[in-house]
Amino acid sequence: MITLSTDGKTIDTGPAARLITEGEKNADVIQIEMPVRYGTLDLAALTWVLAGVTDRETRVEQELAKDTSGGLTLQWTVTGDWAAVPGRMRLELSGISADGAAVIKFTGNPIEVRPAAEIYGLPRPELSEQYLETMRELVEQAREAADALANAGLKILGYYDSLTALAEAVTNPQIGDLYGVGPSGEMYAYVWDGEKWAKGQTLSAAAGAVSSVFGRAGNVTAQAGDYTAAQVGARPDSWMPTAADVGAVDGATGHGSAVRISNRNLLDNGDFRNPVNQRGQTSYTGNGYGIDRWKVSTNNSTAAVSVGDRWINFTSDASGTYINFSSTVEKVQPGNYTLSFLVDDYTKAQQIFLQGKVSQMVFTSNLLTMTFSVAETSAIAVGIQKKAASSTLKIYAAKLELGSVQTLAHQENGVWVLNDPLPNYAEELAKCQRYYQLYTSTAQRPTNGADCRPVMRIANPSQGTIAISGTTYYFNDANL
Numbered sequence: 001m002i003t004l005s006t007d008g009k010t011i012d013t014g015p016a017a018r019l020i021t022e023g024e025k026n027a028d029v030i031q032i033e034m035p036v037r038y039g040t041l042d043l044a045a046l047t048w049v050l051a052g053v054t055d056r057e058t059r060v061e062q063e064l065a066k067d068t069s070g071g072l073t074l075q076w077t078v079t080g081d082w083a084a085v086p087g088r089m090r091l092e093l094s095g096i097s098a099d100g101a102a103v104i105k106f107t108g109n110p111i112e113v114r115p116a117a118e119i120y121g122l123p124r125p126e127l128s129e130q131y132l133e134t135m136r137e138l139v140e141q142a143r144e145a146a147d148a149l150a151n152a153g154l155k156i157l158g159y160y161d162s163l164t165a166l167a168e169a170v171t172n173p174q175i176g177d178l179y180g181v182g183p184s185g186e187m188y189a190y191v192w193d194g195e196k197w198a199k200g201q202t203l204s205a206a207a208g209a210v211s212s213v214f215g216r217a218g219n220v221t222a223q224a225g226d227y228t229a230a231q232v233g234a235r236p237d238s239w240m241p242t243a244a245d246v247g248a249v250d251g252a253t254g255h256g257s258a259v260r261i262s263n264r265n266l267l268d269n270g271d272f273r274n275p276v277n278q279r280g281q282t283s284y285t286g287n288g289y290g291i292d293r294w295k296v297s298t299n300n301s302t303a304a305v306s307v308g309d310r311w312i313n314f315t316s317d318a319s320g321t322y323i324n325f326s327s328t329v330e331k332v333q334p335g336n337y338t339l340s341f342l343v344d345d346y347t348k349a350q351q352i353f354l355q356g357k358v359s360q361m362v363f364t365s366n367l368l369t370m371t372f373s374v375a376e377t378s379a380i381a382v383g384i385q386k387k388a389a390s391s392t393l394k395i396y397a398a399k400l401e402l403g404s405v406q407t408l409a410h411q412e413n414g415v416w417v418l419n420d421p422l423p424n425y426a427e428e429l430a431k432c433q434r435y436y437q438l439y440t441s442t443a444q445r446p447t448n449g450a451d452c453r454p455v456m457r458i459a460n461p462s463q464g465t466i467a468i469s470g471t472t473y474y475f476n477d478a479n480l
Contacts, residue, residue: 001029001030001031002015002016002019002028002029002030002031003015003030003031003032003033004016004030004031004032004033004108005032005033006032006033006034006035006106009038009104009105009106009107010106010107010108011032011091011093011106011107011108012108013091013108013109013110013111014109016030016111017109017111017112018111018112018114019078019111020078020082020083020111020112020113020114021083021113021114021115021116022083022084022085022086022113022114022115022116023080023083023116024078024080024083025079025080025083025375026077026078026079026080027078028077028078029075029076029077029078030075030076030078031073031074031075031076032064032073032074032075032076032093033071033072033073034048034071034072034073034074035072036068036071036072038104041095041103041104043072043095043104044066044068044072046095046096046097046103046104047063047066047095047096047097048063048064048066048074048093048094048095048096049061049062049063049064049093049094049096050062050064050074050076050091050092050093050094051091051092051093051094052082052089052090052091052092053089053090053092054085054087054088054089054090054113055087055088055089056085056087056362057360057361057362058084058085058358058359058360058370059351059358059359059360059361060081060082060084060357060358061356061357061358062076062077062079062081062082062356062357063356064076064093065077074093079375080373080375081357081358081372081373082113083113084358084372084373085113086113086114086115086116087112087113087115088110088111088112088113089110089111089112089113090107090110091107091108091110091111092105092106092107093105093106093107094106100299155178156178156179156180156189156203157177157178157179158170158179158180159179159180159181159187160179160180160181161181161182161183162181162182163181163190163197165181166179166181166190166197167197173192173197174192175192175193175194176191176192177191177192178190178191179197180203181197186202187202187203188200188201188202188203189201189202189203261407262407262419262420263401263402263403263407264401264402265399265400265401265420265423266329266332266337266400266401266402267293267327267329267382267398267399267400268292268293268327268428268431268432269291269292269293269294269327269428269431269432270327270397270398270399270400271397271418271420271422271423271428272291272310272311272312272395272396272397272398273310273311273396273397273418273422274310274422274425275291275292275307275312276291276292276293276425276428276429276432277290277291277292277307278292278429278432278433278436278437278438278475279291279292279436279466279468280466280468280469281468282306282307283304283305283306283307284296284304284305284306285302285303285304286298286303286304289436289479290305291305291307291312292432292435292436293327293328293432293435293480294325294326294327295325295326295327296323296324296325297322297324297326298316298320298322298323298324299319299320299321299322300316300317300319300320300322300323300388301317301319301320302315302316302317302319303315303316303320303323303386304316305325308394310396311344311394311395311396312394312395313392313393313394314384314386314392314393314394314395315391315392315393316386316388316389316390316391317388317389317390318388318389318390319388320388321388322385322388323350323385323386323387323388324353324383324384324385325383325384325385325386325395326353326355326381326382326383326384327381327382327383327398328379328380328381328480329379329380329381329382329400330379330457330480331377331378331379332374332377332378332379332380333374333377334373334374334375334376334377335373335374335402336371336372336373336402336403336404337371337372337373337374337400337401337402337403338369338370338371338399338400338401338403338404338405338406339352339354339369339370339371339372339382339398339399339400340367340368340369340398340399340400340401340406340408340409341367341368341384341395341397341398342366342367342368342395342396342397342398342408342409342416342418343366343368343384343393343394343395343396344366344393344394344396345366345393345394346363346364346365346366346368348386348387348389348391348392348393349363349368349384349385349386349387349393350385350386350387350388351384351385352368352369352370352382352383352384352385353382353383353384353385354370354372354380354381354382355380355381355382355383356381357372357380358370358372359385365416366416367406367408367409367416368384369406369408371404382400384398396418397409397418407419430454433452433454433456434454434455434456434457434478435456435457435477435478435479435480436475436476436477436478437452437456437461437475437476438466438473438474438475439473439474439475439476440473440474441474442474444474445463445474445475445476446476447460447463448460449461449476449478452476456476456478457478457480458478461476461477461478461479462476462477462479463475463476463477464477
């Protein structure tokens with residue numbers, strides 16, 4: 001087992017400098033030997049969180065196991081999140097007090113996650129199987145068109161005394177159309193190449209057939225190679241269509257309009273153009289749930305979420321260190337997932353995150369996206385963090401989907417537009433009522449979640465009252 005030591009507030013990362021290889025999962029467990037005290041500070045009483053930030057500005061965090069039986073030893077299990085991105089990674093070890101504040105931090109020289117050599121040079125699975133199948137069909141059609149031309153005999157469609165007479169008579173020629181032009185004994189083959197009548201070889205007036213072409217004489221038929229694919233309106237075998245050619249959407253830019261494949265949104269109430277809002281308030285201030293399935297966690301003094309006109313407003317002042325808006329997914333299976341938020345101004349967003357695991361902090365457009373992996377079946381919480389500033393961030397929609405390509409939005413004339421129409425409100429309400437339900441009286445409200453309709457997530461939901469537009473309602477709440 002690798003052991004790292006500390007000197008003052010510096011971690012000696014040398015033994016782990018090139019230990020981790022991209023794609024590994026739980027291959028190494030690293031111990032960090034810590035002093036029990038730092039000055040008057042009892043380090044053994046703190047919770048310890050190790051964070052790593054790569055040169056690509058991806059971030060991973062892990063709470064470390066703590067052993068105080070013979071001093072203070074921290075145990076770092078190198079999960080797949082730490083080995084997801086190759087390159088240099090800066091480490092920061094924070095001691096967290098009971099009130100959630102970071103009271104001391106240890107740093108060290110960066111470590112390097114070595115790239116897995118065997119994956120380089122291979123195409124990444126960024127395109128859908130439907131897109132690839134469409135490309136195969138188009139390439140096969142091009143081959144069939146070329147083969148049909150090569151196997152067909154050249155047929156002279158008519159004869160004219162001059163090229164001028166041919167041009168006046170045939171006003172809408174097709175690529176490959178063949179005519180004889182000239183007086184008897186001096187007749188030449190003329191072929192339409194898509195732009196002009198191209199002069200070919202001489203023709204035999206008696207036989208009315210091609211006497212020679214491309215160096216071949218006699219009763220000539222076409223052969224492969226006589227014409228290029230472009231000359232006969234086909235595409236070459238080497239042609240590989242783009243997303244735009246087959247009407248698909250480019251996952252990176254969102255461009256393309258003919259075909260839009262949209263994955264299922266794993267988030268409940270993720271479209272904020274008409275969100276489910278059972279609690280009935282227009283604005284929610286401070287920590288806790290507001291619109292269904294979404295909550296604010298913050299130490300900002302004025303953080304609030306309000307329901308806007310086809311969006312939600314996330315506001316704050318400049319106080320505090322974190323202003324989070326998040327939602328929990330009850331269960332996801334192992335695999336790769338993409339999280340996306342569409343906002344009005346990406347410069348007001350601090351990060352989007354998989355809580356306690358990984359985050360994305362660098363954005364170049366108002367569509368904020370990140371891809372991450374889940375190693376085992378579990379509940380996860382995802383969200384967005386606003387920068388601590390006196391400002392309002394508009395959020396139009398959020399989406400969590402299986403795979404490594406976002407299907408939340410696309411661009412039209414440089415503007416991001418949501419792919420999907422408004423979700424069915426009744427379906428969204430039913431999903432939200434698994435976690436929160438309103439009743440007109442205590443007599444109507446069941447005490448057991450199994451007696452609720454729809455059945456609530458937990459057997460014994462918390463109960464209380466809430467005033468909506470002057471009317472008191474009685475709620476069951478799963479607090480999730």
